Amino acid sequence: MEWLNTKGPVELKDLKGKFVLLDFWTYCCINCMHILPELKELEHDYANQLVVIGVHSAKFENEKDAKNIEEAILRYEIEHPVVNDNNLKIWNNYSVSSWPTMYLIDPEGNVVYLRRGEFLADDIRGILDGAIPYYRANGSLDEKPIQFDLLAYSQKPTPLRFPGKILADEKSGRLFIADSNHNRIVISSLDGELQEVIGTGEIGAADGAYSEAQFDHPQGMALVQDTLYVADTENHLLRKINLADKKVETIAGVGRQGSSNETWPGMGENASLDNLPPRFIGTPKTTAINSPWALWPHGDSLYIAMAGPHQIWKMKLDESEIGPYAGNGREDIVDGPLLPAIPYQQGFSSFAQPSGLTSDGKTLFVADSEGSSIREVPFNPRGSVGTLVGTSKLSSARLFTFGDIDGTARRAKLQHALGVCYVDGIIYTADTYNNKIKSIDAKTGFVKTIAGTGKPGTADDPAQFDEPAGLTHAGGKLYIADTNNHLIRVLDLKTNQVSTLTINGLEPLPVKQRPEAPAEAVQK
Template identity: 55%
Template sequence: MTRRLVSWLIVLALMLAVHGNGTRSAKGLTLMALQQEGRVRAPELTPNRGWLNTDKPLSLAALKGKVVLLDFWTYGCINCIHIIPDLKRLEKKYSNQLVVIGVHSAKFENEKETDNIRRIIMRYELEHPVVNDADFKVWEAYAVRAWPTQVLIDPAGYVIGSVSGEGNYELLDEAIGKTVEEFRKRGELNEQPLKLVLERAKVGDLPLAFPGKVLADAKSDRLFIADSNHNRLVITKLDGTLTDVIGTGASGSNDGAYDRASFYRPQGLALDGETLYVADTENHLIRRVNLKTKTVETIAGTGQQSREYNKSGAARSVALNSPWDLQLVGRTLYIAMAGPHQIWKLDLDRNEVATFAGSGREERQDGTLLMAGFAQPSGLATDGRTLFVSDSEANIIRAIDLKAGTVET
């Protein structure tokens, strides 16, 4: 999604310009001076199809005294997933002053189902209330145009501003901090924590938690499972008999022996003899597991999420962006890089990474490698000549001719 910074209404933006009722930060979020004149009250969060992570419907009127951050999202959107860590940081920093409310406005029909949203909430361990806005009533009331968009509301129930896209933590932190300070001085800030009933509390722990990918090797009678929400890899025989576990289960990026290594929601897997390659998705890393010595090492990525689209260089010095699946062809490891909507490649002999296919524009576009467009590629397969791509947000399967260097649907 293209990042855009907007004031919450064009009309109000004009009022601010004429009357001088707002200030603009360096990154562009319009902050209202907290006086009564010229403000617009935030619309209520109705009608809707129900609430999650709470035992009762919430209203802005009942949240008077709280700073409220509405997060408009849809769970199939990689950009929406990318900002979850920012939301968690804000929730932790302002735990007694801020209420984050996820407004799930679904892009696809299956995303409208409350049970599906519930599973995603548990998968990403969301700890804030979520309202199912399947009919886009709340979306329309706030004139939202893109996923993800955040709308900030002050403790008196008036909109402060909105921002879309990723990478806006500092901007939101500044706006929330100033709002908390102002309303605390007034004695109008509610600093009692909001009591919630989390969806995950209703379900006990299971042997596997949202396993993202599996890889079967008939020759060695092994099944490799990316046990994503347990932050580990599980190895079984093909009949399901457990043989090994890789990773402590705690989120992290530690290398080392199986019982010391850590992952963060791993996904894609590729096998080369006794070497297992892992897309460590939320660490933005590629890991290599030596199945003989039972050790894990990082071979690509810096551990930071990249904001760039076309980058190449030494594998450990180039940041990655949500690597989701892997496919090995010879000594080249292809990576479905869901974040920038591209396919990357890792030369295992040279230890170098580079963009392989995709312009970085989120689109359905065939053509030559770097002119073609993908939309959140999430799965890879090959017959040795063609790289097949599950292009998730475009709802299509793409074929990359590895010799001709072309992409077609």
């Protein structure tokens, strides 16, 4: 097995005396992402008693590659060793059937706890707090600290760090970049001259002036006049930035992940209008939301790709209400009416981790990443969700059918596409795990690769990308957030030539430094 984020292989027998938490995960999975902060909290609180091991059991073909897993380890700032279970050997030995799954092994080598799905640190804390005194008393608990040789300790500073989404405004000549792992928003001119940096770079949720504000791995953005809306993804918040006053303000969310029974807030007064299905709405600042990933303004509303509950949400721009707009909450690729009367009701539309939004003014196009599909959502609430390219017509395996095939909508396949951008009848997509940019005819669904060899890299000719995630358009050019390359790329739609944009004046932020280990610490 390939071991990552540590000097070498880690064997369970060498961890006797520790609690060992095996986390079966795959890096595309939003539920797996949700528990990573919980694992980090446990690792810090029980540094001398608990060792977490990530067992990366890939879903997508691209996720089997060790280099791609290393990038995910860095992007998610993981602080424990990870084993590449690319052939699902450990997965099968432990009879795992879904992501995430965790096993807790006690200091004597016995599996004592199994948990499928998401959990909170406090769920495991209760078990550890009850058990540690017992193992400490019988002498089987080893409380020597262990320090792992993390990938983060060998990284070089870069001006951008895993940029996720990008937004161009041709009218003002500005480019807005979600510098996700620097926890800030960068504004430059379209030719790369730095204008503003919004955020301190430290993880947090502080409002205020640009130099005081904080974010936590922001993603999608939307511009309405002088207001920039930001999906503050890992804070589970929506923020707005007054570009004239240079102030950041929180407008939706409560600062923690909304649970499944909170993703359908109380019914609004408009529930019976014209026999529409009731729409559940809440007040934005008191409604818990869940991993907002992309934003799109239309009319008097802001549409939100809410990756966590697998839905499209809508918030009034006057900030009077927020709630689901499409999707029954089941993770799937299913077409049908927008929204059921009750959560999870079948016969209605289903999404699978929606992560990108664009529009032609009539239809909202969605990059539905876990189903490798491009969906169509009408702005008419009486309409139905459709699929332009993807798996909705399959009778099974809709979340497990993917590939790298151009051609007709029936034949074409994508692999975990995260970004979409509509321009003159064409939907350009960041086909993320294929490391390509593709065009999709918005009427026929015909797919064509326009840039990218498929192999990760930074070359401009022939163009290479490394898990690009965001797209935007201005002046006949596509601007691309080339996430794992920490770069912004530019694709000229007339010549199909790719170039790399330098943000002049943007300074790198410091990288994680290796801490000094206690004298008795075991190095791994």
